[in-house]
Amino acid sequence: TVPNQPIECVPTVVVEDDRTGLSVETLKRAFQDNLFYIQGKFANIATQNDYYMALAYTVRDRLLRRWLTTAETHTHQGVRTVAYLSAEFLMGPHLGNNLISLGIYDEAKQAITELGLDFDALLQQEEEPGLGNGGLGRLAACYLDSMASLDIPSIGYGIRYEFGIFDQDIRDGWQIESTDKWLRYGNPWEISRPEWAVEVKLGGHTERYTDENGRNRTRWIPHEVVMGIPYDTPILGYKTNTATTLRLWSAAAAESFDFAAFNSGDYFRAVQQKTVSETLTKVLYPNDESAQGKKLRLAQQIFFVSCSLQDMMLILIRQGIPLEQFHEKFAVQLNDTHPAIAVAELMRLLMDEHGIEWDTAWRITQKTLSYTNHTLLPEALERWGMGLFSTLLPRHLEIIYEINSQFLDDIRRKFPNDDARLSRMSLIDEAGERYVRMAHLACVGSHAINGVAALHSELLKQDVLRDFYELYPEKFSNKTNGVTPRRFMVLSNPRLTNLITSKIGDGWIKHLDDLRKLEAFVEDADFRQQWRDIKLAIKQDLATYIKQVNGIDVDPTSLFDIQAKRIHEYKRQHLDVLHIITLYNRIKANPDVHITPRTFIFGGKAAPGYFMAKLIIKLINSVGDVVNNDPDVRDRLKVVFLKDYNVKFAQRVYPAADLSEQISLAGKEASGTGNMKFSMNGSLTIGTLDGANVEIRDEVGAENFFLFGLTTPEVYELKAKGYNPYHYYESNPALKAVIDRIASGGFSNGDTNLFNPLVSTLLYKDDYLLLADYQSYIDCQDRVSQTYLDQEYWTRLSILNSARMGKFSSDRSIREYCEDIWYVKPVAVELKEYVQAGT
Ligand code: C3B
Secondary structure (H helix, E strand, C coil): CCCCCCCCCCCCCCCCCCCCCCCHHHHHHHHHHHHHHCCCCCHHHCCHHHHHHHHHHHHHHHHHHHHHHHHHHHHHHCCCEEEEECCCEECCCCHHHHHHHHCCHHHHHHHHHHCCCCHHHHHHHCCCCEECCCHHHHHHHHHHHHHHHCCCCEEEEEECCCECCCEEEEECCEEEEECCCCCCCCCCCCEECHHHCEEEEECCEEEEEECCCCCEEEEEECCEEEEEEEEEEEEECCCCCCEEEEEEEEEEECCCCCHHHHHCCCHHHHHHHHHHHHHCCCECCCCCCCCCCCHHHHHHHHHHHHHHHHHHHHHHHHCCCCHHHHHHHEEEEEECCCCCCHHHHHHHHHHHHCCCCHHHHHHHHHHHEEEECCCCCHHHCCEEEHHHHHHHCHHHHHHHHHHHHHHHHHHHHHCCCCHHHHHHHCCEECCCCCEEEHHHHHHHHCCEEEECCHHHHHHHHHHHCHHHHHHCHHHEEECCCCECHHHHHHHCCHHHHHHHHHHHCCHHHCCHHHHHHHHHHCCCHHHHHHHHHHHHHHHHHHHHHHHHHHCCCCCCCCEEEEEECCCCHHHCHHHHHHHHHHHHHHHHHCCCCCCCCEEEEEECCCCCCCHHHHHHHHHHHHHHHHHHHCHHHCCCEEEEEECCCCHHHHHHHHHHCCEEEECCCCCCCCCCCHHHHHHHCCCEEEECCCCCHHHHHHHHCHHHCEECCCCHHHHHHHHHCCCCHHHHHHHCHHHHHHHHHHHCCCCCCCCCCCCHHHHHHHHHCCCCCHHHHHHHHHHHHHHHHHHHHCHHHHHHHHHHHHHCCHHHEHHHHHHHHHHHHHCCCCCCCCCCCCCCCCC
16 A cells, blocks of 8 residues: 655765765766666676666766756746747757766766776767757757756657657768667666656547536547657756756557457457557658648647646646646747647647636637747748648647637738738638648747747748738747757867866856957967867867778868758758869869868758758769869868768767858758857858858857858849849859769769759759859858968967857857746756765
C-alpha cells in the first residue's frame, strides 16, 4: 500500500557524494560506478558507447537536483512560465554543453584522461538528437539555453521523433539519404513520464447536447484516440541552478490491444491499431521552408499541441489554480505556424472540456498566445486543404469558422465595403479549392506577432502580413534572432575562448556585449599573432578531418571560404559555385594569373524531394572533381563538400572559417543565424543586405563587412519592370564563359543534359537573381582576395568582427521576448544544502 503522506525521500547527504560531487576524484568514482551498475560491464569488454553512457549518466546525476529544485521552486512560487511550442528542436549533443554549464568541463576531461580514455572520442560518440531541419529548430534550442541561463521559468514542448533529420551520404556526387537511428543505443538524457500521458482525439464527428446547467455544449466523438507520452530532458543554464525542461511527446496506442478484435481471434488486427498510432511520431518531415499539406504532418501538429496544452492545464489543475487564470500562468510562443492549431485547440479545451464560455475562452487564448513568423517564402506558408482538415479535425473547423465570422465582422466595421480585403484576410482561402490559412489563424489568435530580424519584420508589415498590420499595428514587433555563445563559442572554440578570457575575463560568456573590450587589443601585435595562430590551428584540424573524410588535401593557410546551411535556391549556393568557376576560367585562360589560394567548403542537406537543391549538390561535387584535379590549378583552389552537416559538425566548422558566405537574395532570408555564429568566431562575412546581415553590418561597421548585391527595393523594382536574366548572360563575357562551361559538359564529362535544368532555370527564369547579382559578387570576392593578402589587416577585421557581435547573443533576444511579449521575470533557484555549480 502507498502511504498517503509521502515519506521524505530526497537524499539529504550534505557531504560531496558520488552523485553530486564535482571534483576529479569523485567524477572518476562515479564514472566507474555507472559503467558497472548501469551499463553492466567490466572495463575490459566495455565499448566506446558504454564509456560514453557512463559519463553521460555521471553528468545527468549532477543535473537532477538542480532540475527538480527548479520545478519545485517554480511551482511553489506560482510563477508565470514560458511554454515554447516548436515542431523542431535541433539540440545538438548534450554532453559537452552540460559540462560547460556545470563548470566541470576541465575536471571531466582530466578524470576521463586519467582513466586512460580519450575524452574527445567520448564526446564524439554521442548521437545528436537531430529533431529539426535547420535554423528554425536550432533557434528553439538556443532559446532554451538562454531561458535557462537567464533563470526564466520555461518549458520547451515538441515531438520526440523516432527518426530525426536524415543522415546524408554523398555517392558519385549525389546526396543519398538514410534514416537517423538516433535512439538505437539509448538516450541517457531523457526520462519518460508515462504517468503523465494524455489522450489526443482525431477524426470522427461532433454532436450538440445540453449540459446539467442547461447550456448548449458540443461533444466530439473521435474516430481515433492516440496517447501522448512525455519524455523530459533537463536543459541546465550556464553556471546557474535553473534547469529548464524540454518535454517531447511520443505517440502510443491508447489501448495496446483492441480486445474485441483480440477475442474474436484477430490478433493481427488487434496489434495493427497500435502500429498506426505509433507512426504519428516516427519521423520528422525533412522539408525546410516548404509546406506539403500531408495528413500525417497535420496529425503531428495537433498531437503535440494538444498534448502540451493539456499538460499545462493539468499542471494548473494539480495546484488547484482555476483555468480562467491560464493566461496569467503561461505565455505560449508559437514557433512559426507549425503549432498554430493551438488557437483552435486552446479554445476547444477551455470550452468543450472545461465548460468555459466563448468570450472568456477567446480572451484567455489571445492573451496566452504569441506568434513568430520565420519566413517570407510563399511556398513555406502553411495551409490545409479543407477535405483533409475537416476529416481530421471536425471540431476545430467549427471553432475556426466561428472565429472567422467574428473576425470578418471586425474587419467590416473597421474597413467598410472592402470585399477584397475580407477575402485576402479570411482564415479560409476560398479562391479555388478551399484551404485553412494557418498564418492568419495565428495572427488572429495571438496578442503579439514578430519577425526575426529588423528587415524581415518590416517586410512582414509591408507585404506578407500587411493587412494584419493595418488591422492590428499594436501586435507587431521585431525580435532579431540570437545564438548561444555557450555552445557556439565556449564549447566549439575553446582556444579562442581561452584567449579572449585571458584578456577580458569570462564575463562575456553571460554578457556578450563585454566582447567590445577586445577592441582595446586590436593594436596589440602579440594579440593579433595569437589570434592568427589559433585560427590557423583550427583550420589545420579541419584540414585533417577533410583529408580523412573526403581524401582531399587542403592548405590550412589558404582562405577558408565556407557556406554551411540548408541547400536552397534562395540561399544561392550555386552563386558561390559561379565564383569558383570564374576563378577556374581565369586560371585556364592564364595558368600564371595571380590567385589568392582558397578552399571552398560547403555543407548542408537538401530536402529529399527538392530536385534542384540536389542538383546543386551534384554541381558542387562535380566542379570539385575537375578543379581539385586539374594540374593547371596547382592546388590554389580546392572545393570540398562535407557530408552530413549537423550541429556536431557545425561546431567544428564555424571556428575554422575566414570567410562566411551569406549570399541569399535580398528579401528572402528571414534572418539567418549561421551568419552570427561565423562572425562571433572571427570570420568575415561576404553578404547581401538580407535578414540579420543588415544588423550584423551595422554592428561590425560597413568597413568590416564585404557587401554586394541588389537591395530589397532594387529587387522589387527589377522584377516589376520585367527581369531578363538572358540579357546579363549575353552582355557579360565572364559570366557567359562560366555558364557555357557548365552547359557544355565541362563538369559532367561532356554530358550536356546533366546540369541543363540548372542552366536553363538560370538563363530563362532565375527567380533568385543570380545573374543580376553576379558581377557585384565577383567584384566583391576580388576585394576579399586582395584583403586576405594583408594578414595583419585581415586579423584586425577578424578581431573587430568578434568584438562587435554582442548584440547577437540569444540572451538579448530572450530578454526582449520577456519584456515585450511574455511578461515573464527571472526567478532565482536556490539549492538547499547542496554544492553550487562551479564549486
Ligand atoms: C529559418 C529561416 O530561413 C532563417 O532565416 C531564420 O534565421 C531561422 O528560421 C530562425 O528564425 N526557417 C527555417 O529554418 N525553417 C522554416 N520552415 C522557416 C524558416
